[in-house]
Amino acid sequence: MILLIKLILAHLLGDFFFQPNKWVAAKVEKKLGAYQFYLHLLVHTALLFLLLWEWRWWPYVVIIVTTHALFDALKMYFQREQSKRTWFFADQLAHLSVLIGVWYWHTGLDWKPWQSLGLTFWAVLTIAAFLTLPTAVIIKTIMSRWTPFTDESESDSLAEAGKYIGILERLFTFVFIISGQWEAIGFLVAAKSVFRFGDLRQSKDRKLTEYILIGTLLSFGIAIFAGLIYTWIIQA
Numbered sequence: 358m359i360l361l362i363k364l365i366l367a368h369l370l371g372d373f374f375f376q377p378n379k380w381v382a383a384k385v386e387k388k389l390g391a392y393q394f395y396l397h398l399l400v401h402t403a404l405l406f407l408l409l410w411e412w413r414w415w416p417y418v419v420i421i422v423t424t425h426a427l428f429d430a431l432k433m434y435f436q437r438e439q440s441k442r443t444w445f446f447a448d449q450l451a452h453l454s455v456l457i458g459v460w461y462w463h464t465g466l467d468w469k470p471w472q473s474l475g476l477t478f479w480a481v482l483t484i485a486a487f488l489t490l491p492t493a494v495i496i497k498t499i500m501s502r503w504t505p506f507t508d509e510s511e512s513d514s515l516a517e518a519g520k521y522i523g524i525l526e527r528l529f530t531f532v533f534i535i536s537g538q539w540e541a542i543g544f545l546v547a548a549k550s551v552f553r554f555g556d557l558r559q560s561k562d563r564k565l566t567e568y569i570l571i572g573t574l575l576s577f578g579i580a581i582f583a584g585l586i587y588t589w590i591i592q593a
Contacts, residue, residue, distance in 0.1 A: 361460040363408045364421070368452055371401040388433050398426050417459050424455045480590050481535070484583045488527040493520045496575050503568050527580040534584030546577065
């Protein structure tokens with residue numbers, strides 16, 4: 358496992374700490390003609406050898422750096438302004454997959470991941486998945502009869518910001534529950550209330566206040582209920 362951790366650390370240092378923004382801009386503009394692209398690969402190579410500290414690792418370094426160059430080149434040539442986020446996450450996932458593959462290949466683990474994972478993992482994964490988009494749809498359906506805006510353009514908030522805020526607060530609440538930090542949920546509720554207080558005071562709209570309060574209580578209530586279900590499953 359320490360090998361995998363070192364590989365991931367080398368990647369994080371090379372991609373985020375030792376890659377200035379001007380290098381990224383140069384790669385976007387000049388593609389493979391940018392010398393910064395090759396400097397970036399050289400940095401990754403140096404970091405890998407520095408952290409692994411033995412020459413015998415050179416075949417793995419070659420594989421990692423070569424695939425890194427390939428993925429970065431694909432991103433440089435095919436990403437567009439509107440698809441930058443998608444390409445960023447796809448690129449990082451591809452790099453991570455290579456690192457895991459190298460680690461798995463080197464260790465030669467006789468590991469069947471989907472068979473060795475236990476009840477705790479599957480319970481956490483299933484409940485966490487439920488608390489994201491499915492719960493967002495459930496809450497939206499419940500709240501649809503009270504929506505204060507007939508048109509989304511009437512609201513000056515970010516597009517779908519409420520949905521993602523709700524997803525994050527539910528996941529945080531769930532993590533707090535399974536780790537036994539119930540008091541942290543109160544802090545989370547208080548923090549959200551502080552940020553919402555200014556909006557509600559300025560709007561002076563009782564219906565909006567009630568709408569936000571119902572949505573917040575539903576969101577936290579479902580997350581707490583899911584946390585209790587998880588506790589029951591694990592203790593059963």
